[in-house]
Amino acid sequence: MKRSNSTFLDGPILPALLRFSIPVLCALLLQALYGAVDLWAVGTFCGEADVSAVATGSQTMLIVTGIVTGLSMGTTVLLGKKIGSGDSKGAADTIGTSICVFTLLGIVLSIVMTFAASKIAVIMNAPQEAFEKTVHYILICGAGSLFIVGYNLISAIFRGMGNSKAPLLFVSIACVANIVGDVILIKVFDMGTAGAAIATIAAQAISVVLSLVLIKKKGFPFPFRKENVRLDKGTATSIIKLGFPIALQDMCNEISYLIIIGLVNALGVTASAGVGIAEKLVMFMLLIPMSYMQSISAFVAQNIGAGQEVRAKKAMWTGMFTAVILGGVMSYLSFFHGDLLSRIFIKELPVINASAEFLKATAIECFVLSIAYCFTGYYNGLGKTAFVMAQGLCAIFLVKIPYAWFASHRHEPQLFQIGMSTAYAAVFTLIVCVLYYIYINQKKSKSKIGGALK
Template structure:
């Protein structure tokens, strides 16, 4: 009975206050649906790689790997702005400011509509240049171009899903995004099996399946949100940009958008560097590691998001001490997951890689990169939780500066230097990510001790 009651508490949708009660219990209840949604989203992305890997060759995997890196860069901008909106909603909800909530939602949705229309209209004209700039191997060029083109045309579905998820999470509801990403995941897998497996459409089929699945999820999210009490009626007349709300949305969300997108760009530089070093096999190895990494980072990413939402409400309610305790609890829990993940990937990498490809050479290459990269599983537990804390406090400019520095002053140069050493292998290149995370942790701890995160 107690277990059933606990599960009902975890998976209850709707707005909830996170400013009172047990921090470990509330944070876990908020983080578990968050983790479930992130797991399904990672599975959603990995499904393309897995299914394409079973029905095509290394060139097809390379096309999806490179194309998805670019689409993730755009998605990073959306996630950054959406997270900014979620933090603003959390601050207003924690402080009981109903009008601010409605104006924030209307402003965010209006901004996203304009951005998605602009991207859909203009970005397809630059697809060739983008694919070339990414250092795409010639064998994968055509498929990578098609993958990016189809995702770009359907980009509005990605904007819609992220906006609705941000609204739900701002109200302390992490269950609804889980439900709707589950719908998208199932639809995407079915679409991949039909378009990639049955019809042989390759990378382009995977892209089309993604767009259709996102569209279905976004539609159902809107239907649900209109019926539930999220302080917004979702009428066209309410889609207005309020100057003050837009200014704050950009001030809070834009640093995260810049941070996420530039971090994504740094990984594209890494992909291009590795492609020149080892060709299509090396780029496919990095792509597979990226998808595996999407699963291994689930606990720290989920607790980062949960910490951000919980801290935002507590900062809005004037409870900074409770906000700081939330950081410590979240970091401790995610570290336990990170240590276990490191052990599994360092000692048994091949067992995971075989899920993505049966190619023996590709499995060996990926295992080399994954072993050194796996050290990051421990370090990112601190990186993400500290980022979530500072973001929840509204100090997104610091997290942007710290993570951009980490990406371009450490990760990218380290990759270039390590790949250029005589006799370098994917194993040596994999150490670039842990080095970047270590620098980020040091800067974050110094900022935490300074107490500047308490200032409004």
């Protein structure tokens, strides 16, 4: 096997982690710009109904992205372990099987989202003024799910190999295409919400095509042939076993945000548009903890595969130190300057005030998750994705959703209190992750002592 272009397995941890995590962060930032640019375009050239439709519709599509990203983490972790252990054939089989699994997933998602678009809009309690536009957005983006799956799988493969720069290149070009497409379709052709959806899917398609061209030209750091593209039952089981818990958690997490938006939608189109804009800004805030989670997962997976457990643990603590600093800056800007951030998307003062109120609560969530997601990245890299899923589901269904429902049904509902449901859930996640870290380390210590006594 050729040596990976990363330095995960030797040398100083911080420079290696930053070299990998910064491109991941930038790629996530640009990917988040897809929905944000759509929201900016309709907010600039259209009206409240289009803003509400794109906000609700794009939040729905995040469920699809969450499922795909979670499952693809199984590919990243398994591929990282194969590369760390020097298993070239296992690495090739992992990629080949992933192609089969995710192609099938993309086809299924495209069919389901196409036929369920109107029902999803009903479930989302989309405001009547924005209902038809919401359906159009979900329908068009859902039909292009295969491209969303393709981009995320290819990015997961590159991350597993320790290469985070290639996905950044693809998404950079695609983001420019999306911006150009939005301006042309919305401003010039006056296609509104539908134009925003078409531009988004076209941009994803461009990323997939470019990435396939690069793979064909440069290949992988190990032998990979057409014969490797087959559904190996054992490999598929390992990928799903690792990725499904994360996918389920991500899906439920996005559903929880949909439920929150549904609760907010009942308060009127102004609150709906405001929280929709706030959620887009929250996506940017959470990019820091998310990028560190993905980076630490890949870093830990390769080191565990190479038998370097101490180095894997040091990577988590090193990443956490820098994540807290960056997360703190983002939280400060969101908490104290949420109104200025919201003005990027819309100029109507009532909507800006609603967005700023919600952002004060989610700023707290962002800071706490900057710590908690470093823990979950470490656990993902260890292969303990079932624990990550369990704690995530508890945070969602025992804390976030119940409190959001309670806050929205008070005599005078406040968006800040509804938003605090996400902050309380983040605190729950952090506490459970810390307790689990103490538990597994105590268990290892007792095991070593027991082994020494024998």
